[in-house]
Amino acid sequence: MRAALNKIGGLLRRGTPQRKAKQADQAPHPFWAMVRKEMADHLNSWRFIILLLLMLLTTVASLYTAISNLGSAIAEESASSFLFLKLFTATDGALPPFITFVSLLGPIIGIALGFDAVNSERSRGTLSRLLAQPIPRDYVINTKFVASLAVVAIMIAILGLLMIGIGILLTGIPPTVEEFWRIFFFLLVSIVYIGVWLNLAIMFSIRFKQPATSALSSLAVWLFFSLFFTMIVNLIVQATAPTRVTDVSQLIGYQGFVQNLLRISPSQLFSEATTTLMVPTIRTLGPVTIEQAYGAIAGPLPLGQSVLLVWPQMTCLVAVAFIIFGISYVLFMKQEVRSRL
Amino acid sequence: MSKEAIIELTELTKKYDDITAVDRLTLSVYQGEIFGLLGPNGAGKTTTILMLLGLCEPTAGKMKVCGLDPTYQPILVKEKVGYLPDEVGFYENLSGLENLLFTAALNRIPPATARRRAEALLEQVGIADRARDKVQTYSRGMKQRLGLADILIREPEIIILDEPTNGIDPEGVRELISLIRELSRERGMTVLLSSHHLYQVQQICDRVGLFVDGKLIDAGPIKELAYNLFKNDPLLLEVEAEPADEQLISLLEANEHVSKVVRNGSRLNIHCRQDISAEIAATIVNRGARLTHLSRHDYGLDEIYHRYFEGGS
Structure with a gap:
C-alpha cells in the first residue's frame, strides 16, 4: 500500500516538470491534438449547426407549452414544490415536453455525429495517412468518441442552461438547489443516452464502408426501438399473459417480466430514468399494490432516493455504451488498412 | 553511400486465406539509396510496404527497419519512416498548411518549429502560394506535393512512396521525380518507392527489385539486372550496310564477340558481348560495302520488364 502511494507520489512529482516543459515548447499530446481537430471539425460543420438549431427550436417549443400550461399544472397538484422542474415536464398534450423531445431527438444527434466517423476517413x-503517423492505432477511434461526446456535452449543456435561464426570466422563480441537481443529473443521463447512439453509429461506420449504409443501419436500429419494439413486446405480452390469475405475486411477477422486456430498449431506460429524476413524486417504477400504497405518505422523494431508484437504469445505459464501444474497438483494431478499400 | 542495410527482410511471407500476397521475400535496402519496387498491379508491393510499417502482420519471416521490428514496435518504426500512400488523402476542409501542422502535432513537433518547417517545405515542394487555400481546391499533383511535404515535416530516416506518380501528368511526374531525387540527395534519406512505371523507376532509382506474383525475381542496379538477363547477348548493334549479303553476315559472325546476326528488314541486328562497333564498321568498310547506319542499343527496363512479365514468368 505504502509502496503504491509512493509510486503515485513519484508519478505526480515527475508530472510537474514535464508539464512545465510542455508549456515551454507547447507541443500538445497527439491524443489531444486529434481530439481538438475532431471537435473543430464538428463545430465548424453544417451538421452541428443544423442539429443545434433543431434543438434550439425544440427548447423554445417545449418552453412555450410548458409556460402556457404551468398554471393548470400547478393547480392540479397541491404540492407547490418543484415548480421549476415543470418547465421540463409540463405539456398540454399537443407538443411533448422537453424530456420527451430529448429522448426522441437525442439518438438523431448521436447518429448524426457518428455515422461517418471512420468510413469517411477511409x-x-x-485513414492510412493517419495510421502511418507514430500514434497508437486506437487513438483514432478513442479520439473520435471523446471529441463527439464532448460536442454532445456542450450542446446539451447549452440547451439545459438556456432552459434554466429563459425559465427564470419568464417565471421569475429561480430553481432551488435540489431542482438544480435534478436538472444536472437529467442532463448527465441525456449525455450518456446520446453517447449510446453515438457509439452505435461509430460501430456501423467501422463496419460499413459507405456512410449512407452506416447512417441507414443506425437509423434502422433507432426506428426499431422507438416504433416496433413496443409492438413486439405487446405481441409477446398478449401471447404469454397468464389466463387465470391465481394470486397477486404471479401478477406482479408477470408485470416485472414485461417491464424488463421493455427495458431492453435504451429509450425505455432513458425515459424511466429521466421521468423519475424530473418528477419527484414518482415513488416507484414497478407495480404497487394497494396495501403498499396505503400507509405511504403522499409527497415527493428526496433527490438521493430518486437517484437510487434509477441507479440501475443509469448503470445499464453506461454499460450499453461501453459494450458497443468495446465491439467497435475490436472491429477497428482487427480491420485491414488498405487505402480506400 | 555506406553499405549499411537499413531495411532487411528475410523470408517474409504474407498469406490472405489461400492467396499468397508476398512469398518468401528476402531483400536489403541500404542507407541513403533510392530503391524501386517494380512490378505489375497486385504483385504484392503495397502489402510489403504495409508490413514494413507494421500496419499488417506478416504470416512468416523476419523484418528489420532501422534495427526495429515493425510488428512489435510499430510506433518507433513510424517515427523513423514516412509513408506516402497511393492516392494520399487530406482533410479537405483544412488548408494545406493546417494539414501539415496537424501532422506535426501528431509527431509532437512544437508549434513554432512546425510552422517554420511547414513554410519551408511548402516553399520547397512549390505550393507555398496556395498554402492557405483549402485542400479541396488542390489538383492531384498538388496533393501529391503536399503529401511529400507531409512526410518530410517529420524529418524521417526513410521515406516510402507508394505509386507516387499515379494520375499525374507527364510534366508533373518529371518535376516530382526530380524533387524526390533532390530531397534524397540533400538529406541523405533512404527512399523506397513502388511503381509500375518503368521509365520513372529507371530515371530515379539506384537499385530496383522486380516483383511478380508476390515473389522478388531479381534485385540490383538496372544495368546489372539487364546484364544478368541478357548475359549471352548484352549488346545490340543496329547496322545498315549496302550491300548486306550473306557473305557479309558470315564475315560478321566470324568475329569472336558476336553471338548472332539477325536480318531485320534492310538492317542487321548484331547481338554481341562487347561494344565492338569500331571493328564491325571496319569489317564492313574493308569488305567494300557502304556503311549508312550504325547505332548501339542499350537494354532498358522495358526489355527487362517484357522478358520477366511476359516471357519469363
Whole structure:
C-alpha cells in the first residue's frame, strides 16, 4: 500500500516538470491534438449547426407549452414544490415536453455525429495517412468518441442552461438547489443516452464502408426501438399473459417480466430514468399494490432516493455504451488498412 | 553511400486465406539509396510496404527497419519512416498548411518549429502560394506535393512512396521525380518507392527489385539486372550496310564477340558481348560495302520488364 502511494507520489512529482516543459515548447499530446481537430471539425460543420438549431427550436417549443400550461399544472397538484422542474415536464398534450423531445431527438444527434466517423476517413484516404503517423492505432477511434461526446456535452449543456435561464426570466422563480441537481443529473443521463447512439453509429461506420449504409443501419436500429419494439413486446405480452390469475405475486411477477422486456430498449431506460429524476413524486417504477400504497405518505422523494431508484437504469445505459464501444474497438483494431478499400 | 542495410527482410511471407500476397521475400535496402519496387498491379508491393510499417502482420519471416521490428514496435518504426500512400488523402476542409501542422502535432513537433518547417517545405515542394487555400481546391499533383511535404515535416530516416506518380501528368511526374531525387540527395534519406512505371523507376532509382506474383525475381542496379538477363547477348548493334549479303553476315559472325546476326528488314541486328562497333564498321568498310547506319542499343527496363512479365514468368 505504502509502496503504491509512493509510486503515485513519484508519478505526480515527475508530472510537474514535464508539464512545465510542455508549456515551454507547447507541443500538445497527439491524443489531444486529434481530439481538438475532431471537435473543430464538428463545430465548424453544417451538421452541428443544423442539429443545434433543431434543438434550439425544440427548447423554445417545449418552453412555450410548458409556460402556457404551468398554471393548470400547478393547480392540479397541491404540492407547490418543484415548480421549476415543470418547465421540463409540463405539456398540454399537443407538443411533448422537453424530456420527451430529448429522448426522441437525442439518438438523431448521436447518429448524426457518428455515422461517418471512420468510413469517411477511409474513403477520403486520410485513414492510412493517419495510421502511418507514430500514434497508437486506437487513438483514432478513442479520439473520435471523446471529441463527439464532448460536442454532445456542450450542446446539451447549452440547451439545459438556456432552459434554466429563459425559465427564470419568464417565471421569475429561480430553481432551488435540489431542482438544480435534478436538472444536472437529467442532463448527465441525456449525455450518456446520446453517447449510446453515438457509439452505435461509430460501430456501423467501422463496419460499413459507405456512410449512407452506416447512417441507414443506425437509423434502422433507432426506428426499431422507438416504433416496433413496443409492438413486439405487446405481441409477446398478449401471447404469454397468464389466463387465470391465481394470486397477486404471479401478477406482479408477470408485470416485472414485461417491464424488463421493455427495458431492453435504451429509450425505455432513458425515459424511466429521466421521468423519475424530473418528477419527484414518482415513488416507484414497478407495480404497487394497494396495501403498499396505503400507509405511504403522499409527497415527493428526496433527490438521493430518486437517484437510487434509477441507479440501475443509469448503470445499464453506461454499460450499453461501453459494450458497443468495446465491439467497435475490436472491429477497428482487427480491420485491414488498405487505402480506400 | 555506406553499405549499411537499413531495411532487411528475410523470408517474409504474407498469406490472405489461400492467396499468397508476398512469398518468401528476402531483400536489403541500404542507407541513403533510392530503391524501386517494380512490378505489375497486385504483385504484392503495397502489402510489403504495409508490413514494413507494421500496419499488417506478416504470416512468416523476419523484418528489420532501422534495427526495429515493425510488428512489435510499430510506433518507433513510424517515427523513423514516412509513408506516402497511393492516392494520399487530406482533410479537405483544412488548408494545406493546417494539414501539415496537424501532422506535426501528431509527431509532437512544437508549434513554432512546425510552422517554420511547414513554410519551408511548402516553399520547397512549390505550393507555398496556395498554402492557405483549402485542400479541396488542390489538383492531384498538388496533393501529391503536399503529401511529400507531409512526410518530410517529420524529418524521417526513410521515406516510402507508394505509386507516387499515379494520375499525374507527364510534366508533373518529371518535376516530382526530380524533387524526390533532390530531397534524397540533400538529406541523405533512404527512399523506397513502388511503381509500375518503368521509365520513372529507371530515371530515379539506384537499385530496383522486380516483383511478380508476390515473389522478388531479381534485385540490383538496372544495368546489372539487364546484364544478368541478357548475359549471352548484352549488346545490340543496329547496322545498315549496302550491300548486306550473306557473305557479309558470315564475315560478321566470324568475329569472336558476336553471338548472332539477325536480318531485320534492310538492317542487321548484331547481338554481341562487347561494344565492338569500331571493328564491325571496319569489317564492313574493308569488305567494300557502304556503311549508312550504325547505332548501339542499350537494354532498358522495358526489355527487362517484357522478358520477366511476359516471357519469363
